Amino acid sequence: MERGLKLSDKSDLLKDPGRYRRLVGHLIYLTVSRPNITYSVHVLSRFMHQPRQHHMEAALRVVRYLKGAPGQGLFFSSNNDLKLRAYCDSDWAGCPLTRRSTSGYCVFLGPSLISWRSKRQKTVSLSSAEAEYRAMTGTCCELTWLRYLLTDLGLAHHEPTSLYCDNKAALHIAANPVFHERTRHIEMDCHYIRDKIQDGFIVTKYVSSAHQLADILTKPLGKETFVPMVRKLEVQDIHSPT
Structure with a gap:
């Protein structure tokens, strides 16, 4: 999400709310392995009953982010002190x-x-x-x-x-x-x-x-803060060059 974005109920209602609900439903399942989108999906899910145009725009922004890095996922190291x-x-x-x-x-x-x-x-x-x-x-x-x-x-x-x-x-x-x-x-x-x-x-x-x-789980962050945080959460991209 854009830094400082606060979604509200001040835009036009969607003509087809079912499309928004299905999209957010799919994104909810992705949070099981993609903690970096958890906050965004949590905010989007608040508006399932009356989705509006800028809610859909924010959801599509998450989809574009996911399509830009399809190989991202959690990495579990074999070297672990189990603490x-x-x-x-x-x-x-x-x-x-x-x-x-x-x-x-x-x-x-x-x-x-x-x-x-x-x-x-x-x-x-x-x-x-x-x-x-x-x-x-x-x-x-x-x-x-x-x-x-x-x-x-x-x-x-x-x-x-x-x-x-x-x-x-x-x-x-x-x-x-x-x-x-x-x-x-x-x-x-x-x-x-x-x-x-x-x-x-x-x-x-x-x-x-x-x-x-x-x-990263409580507010929208800028790219310069968001990207390092994602790395610290051990979210890695298997398609990125080593």
Whole structure:
């Protein structure tokens, strides 16, 4: 998507909405192996009930991107230390229609990306720290399930899982659980994260926004930022020259 693009409901309705719905349905299946289009498809799927002309234009832009690199896909290296690490991020009040934030996370097993998600939050967040905390909670739930799954497969993780976040306010609240009026809306999230830290389940770490890999799942980025992020997600093109 174009950088800073905010899709709304201010253009003409499509005469054939079924064509748009079928196209987005196909794109949803592609997100299973193409994490680089997850955010775009997530946004496009919000308008399935009343698609408009500029929604179709944005969807066709995704199709042109896919046709330009048909050999792209996830690469899983054989050299793997099998350690979990996760990145979480949120775009505060990013939806222009509801002012809800978009949460995104990506989980790596060694160098390989194994889980990712982009989802609009269920409630309106009153601050960026609140939005980040909700993103951290969703990531923790995913990490809990993955650790249990890996244990069943004989890959028990006894060390804390690194959770990278680029919001210092959220990290400070996690380290110092002092509740006041600004945090009363997220006390359950705060307690959940805090319990996981005390149990040695996760360890939160700061990462700069320039190295926040989950950024690609929360907002449209420019080409100079998007392309390096795709490489860091271990999405490679088998047709590109070595």
